[in-house]
Amino acid sequence: MKYLILYFLTLTTIAIAQDTKYKGQAPISSIPVTVSKPTIPQYKGTFEVTDGLYFTNDFQGGRLNGIIEGENDTIVAVIAAENVPINSSAWYAFKVWSDVSKNVTLKLTYQNAKHRYYPKVSTDGLNWELMDSTKIFEIGKGDQKFGGGSQSEAAVLNLAVSSDTLWVAAQELQTSTHVFAWMDEMAQSSFISVAEIGKSREGRPMKCMHIGAGKDKKMLMIISRQHPPEVTGYFAMKSFVENLVADTKLAKKFRKEYDIYVVPLMNPDGVDNGHFRHNVGGIDLNRDWADFNQPETSAVRDFMREKVKDGGKFYFGIDFHSTWDDIYYTLPDTIPSNLTGFTKKWLDGIETEIPDYKPNVRPTSRLEPTWVSRNFFFVEFGTEALVFEIGDNTSREFIKKKGKVSAEQMMQIILDDYK
Template identity: 40%
Template sequence: MIIAEINMKILSLVLPFLLLLHFGCSSQQETLKGLSYDPPGSVVTTDKEIELQHRRTISFASTKVFSSNEFDGGKLNDFYQVNDTLYTAEMNAENVPINNSAWFAFKLWSPVKQSISILLKYKDGTHRYYPKMSRDKINWTRVDSLNFSIDTANGTALVRVDISPDTLWLSAQELFTSSKYYKWIDDLAEMQFVKKEVIGTSALGKPIVEVEITETNKPSGLIYVIGRQHPPEVTGALALKSFVETLTGGLELAKEFRKKYKTVVIPLVNPDGVDMGHWRHNSNGVDLNRDWVNFNQKETRLVKEKLLSIREESNVPVLFCIDFHSTQKDVFYITNKDAAKQVDEIYNKTMAWFEKIKEKNPGYFVNIDASLNNPSAPTSDSWMFNTFNCPALTYELGDETLREEIKQTSSAAAEAMMELLLKNVK
């Protein structure tokens, strides 16, 4: 009797997690009403009021512990003391309904060296990300597993850290905020064959930057790459970076590719959400990757108009579209093969790309999911698929996929795409 009850309890705890695993960041269902894992109402893309966190430093006189969210990407709604060594950090979603991407990021310090424990507690969400820490906001490590535990019953987690006068950042993922993107893009644009353009600004006035990579004035085709519609999806950002750096790199393959094609990259679609430490939405409280039918938001409109105008001006086809994201595992969401015209050609091209990725990564499981993806979904991949009639995918990286592996597989994915498109045209 007791065992049965425990089993039922475990099942009730594990089942939502299993469902979440299955329905990752960007899977899709049949109608525009929503996607299967989205909470009801969350795909309404008209502006919604958001709850702003206060940017502030909170300190405790008795223990001389300081905490702060005063930096881009920071997320800490409240921080309070339970006893001499235990504190609670509270994080709230920017608004609801929202899918569970419970982001946290704050810094800690004390003039007195000490070990403290912090209970990570979420409003409208449950613990998701394995904590990372850094002393310089550049180099990050995972918190030692001995100092970390999750309470699945309450959706909280407990983390123990050593603090000192040397500031410690504790975050759901590495901080990859707008300033880092802008610096990266500036570095890329130093190369003769890379051109950058600010195509407009976000709702809060941050630049949305587009990058073009080509060595010809008359490309035979276009490749579109976008990313970071969802703020916490840092592993997708790392993959996009590696993918693009392979296209701009020194391989003969890349040089040949640049002489034939133009790649257009918009790496940061949602700079406001990223810098505000949002769980999923833009500064208007909207999931941008559910706005690709209605285009109610400035950011999605800007990206759409730019992609359309480049297509129109160059008068050559778009050959490949990739939107980078993150979820619990590496997975490629592709359009359902029964869903559109000329589907065989597009489907076969997509599958040929996966085959090449497999060849380049022996032992790597190329996880493909076409089961939920429908061209009528209000997502970027569906819009690109319908508009450009070419392979249009959502490339998802796992939240905890090893960073070296992300770099390698996404670079191999870029090589595979270049080989495929060069071969097809010859």
């Protein structure tokens, strides 16, 4: 176990700079076709590469499409997407062990994508640390400082491998097992329950958590993980929700008035199959909120419509994601909604409460067709709505803090200004 010292870096010390000038993605201009397309199933199993050296992808969230002996004692791992075209957000996750302790030079190579995620390592699949940066060598790095243009063609990892299993993954593993366990734990509270609102294409439950008194007059909708590798967005959602259920005067008062609905895992099949972005229908779910060709998006739409039919009103919809930097994709500030002007006040409040933090806010005025969840929430239900993006490398401590401050500010402003 000596080699673990090499990895003794905490996730808060990540050194990759965030560029506040990063502006985020351009408006979506092409017309999405969200009718299902084939995806390529991944062979699942254990590979013995050389004598006594083993790799496996045979676990939830695993992704390792092939592994071969390369030149100069290098082992080459092939990582491929579920289908193409696809974003260059190559997820990888595998376990490695060896009969005899040794250093393994492993080259991560990608098909239809580049190296994006800084490797995390774990000895149990639950507690993760950043891999020691002196053991990572990126090859063919892009000339941009930030974003897609900064990605490398490949990455070589020097791994100290022994008979103890070493987990290596693009981000901390948060599969359906982890997420559902968190929901069950939350549901120990008397005012929280979990219900199934549909099934994914592969038959996994679409689970929705309810927080509140159950008046169902004033409601909020929170979703995350439409895109499987976007674990930092999931962490922000988790912290946000955990602060909405806090045992504080503010949170109690808020929960008396507002019922909160949370679907933390919008794409359970994609997550458990180790996808880069799509569901098992081969579709980017966050382009399906106009046509609803996929069961995962339809489940949430039907659930919300049912609640409204029963006399409720949604005031706010938040969709948590991850990208290169922390960004808020908002509606225009002045647009009339069920909470007109709220988002601006809220983001101003967050800025005031977190010293030296300047939120990167990107309003979008093109709201139809409602391909993305934010637009659907607003156009169909009149909610304030936004996409809450967290950087891939944002420190996990900062994510927690941001989730907490965001929840507190939201509750305070809604209670004070929208009586």
